[in-house]
Amino acid sequence: MIEKFLSDEQDPKAVEKIHTRLTDLMTTGEEILYIAVQKKPIVNLLPDCVALTNKRILFFSPANLGLSIKFVDFVWKDILEVYTREEIIGAIFSVKTTDGLETGVDYLPRVQARKLYQYAQERKEAEREARRLRDLEEKRAESGSIQFENAARFAAQQPVVPVTPPPITDTDSTKQNLKPDELTEKLKKLRMLFDNGLISQEEYNQKKLELLNEL
Numbered sequence: 001m002i003e004k005f006l007s008d009e010q011d012p013k014a015v016e017k018i019h020t021r022l023t024d025l026m027t028t029g030e031e032i033l034y035i036a037v038q039k040k041p042i043v044n045l046l047p048d049c050v051a052l053t054n055k056r057i058l059f060f061s062p063a064n065l066g067l068s069i070k071f072v073d074f075v076w077k078d079i080l081e082v083y084t085r086e087e088i089i090g091a092i093f094s095v096k097t098t099d100g101l102e103t104g105v106d107y108l109p110r111v112q113a114r115k116l117y118q119y120a121q122e123r124k125e126a127e128r129e130a131r132r133l134r135d136l137e138e139k140r141a142e143s144g145s146i147q148f149e150n151a152a153r154f155a156a157q158q159p160v161v162p163v164t165p166p167p168i169t170d171t172d173s174t175k176q177n178l179k180p181d182e183l184t185e186k187l188k189k190l191r192m193l194f195d196n197g198l199i200s201q202e203e204y205n206q207k208k209l210e211l212l213n214e215l
Contacts, residue, residue, distance in 0.1 A: 005035040008111045011047060018049045018060055021069055030055045034119050036112035038105055041089050048105045050093060052119050057095060059103050072103060076127040082120040084113045093117065186211055 002019050006012055014037045022032055030053050038047035046062040058073040074097055081096045083104070091113035094104025108116070187208065194204040 005032070008036075008115060009109060010035060010037045010112065011039070011044070014047050014049055017069065018051055021060070021071070022051055022053070022058070025058075025071075025073075026053065027055065033123075034115055036093070036105070036108055036116050038107050039090060039109050040107050050105050050108070050116055052116065052123065054123070057120065059105060074103075076123050077131070079120070079124060079127075082117060082124065084117040086110050086113070095120070183211060183214075 002012070002015050005015050005019065015035050018035055018037075019032070026032075033052040033054060035052075036050045038044070038049065040047065046066045048062075049060040051058045051060065056073045056075045057079065058071050060069050060071045062068075063070045074095065078097050078099070079095055080098050083092075083094045083096070085092045087106075090107040091110045092104055092106045093108055093113045093116045094102055096102050190199075190204060190207050190211070193199045194201070199207070
């Protein structure tokens with residue numbers, strides 16, 4: 001399980017301790033990216049370690065003669081800068097937070113310090129991009145809210161014009177009232193002509209049908 005964190009000559013025992021501790025500390029979706037182990041020039045029994053995850057950076061220091069481990073961690077959004085400086089013996093890796101706090105580990109093998117710097121820069125870049133996208137979404141949400149409020153305010157300010165049906169004109173009334181009366185009168189006259197024998201049944205039926213078709 002820890003073999004992938006031993007590719008740059010890390011101390012296996014130190015990595016195992018840190019990996020076990022990290023497993024207890026990690027949150028949902030968090031994964032370990034790299035573990036670097038201090039290599040002091042003379043005695044290296046209790047080395048400090050640096051671990052990077054996709055969510056934060058952790059500095060571990062043995063305490064109580066190695067019986068316990070102290071750690072301090074920073075989430076990536078709080079990391080302002082990362083530094084590495086190579087010296088005659090090993091290299092130093094350090095970070096500076098947005099609060100101005102600086103933390104680092106010395107006597108790191110150069111290759112491990114470089115890997116820490118590389119991973120840290122990648123994570124910082126990813127965090128900057130995520131922050132940029134969040135800012136864009138917030139601005140879009142604010143813009144949409146402002147437009148909605150303006151539209152609602154504009155609509156509220158517009159006068160309400162009641163819609164009334166068009167009035168019925170005298171002409172319309174005449175058409176609606178007179179036509180049935182005229183038809184009735186014509187039908188009565190037609191019936192009277194038929195009753196008096198002035199027109200035949202066939203003529204009566206034909207005239208009546210014509211009048212009804214005009215309705």
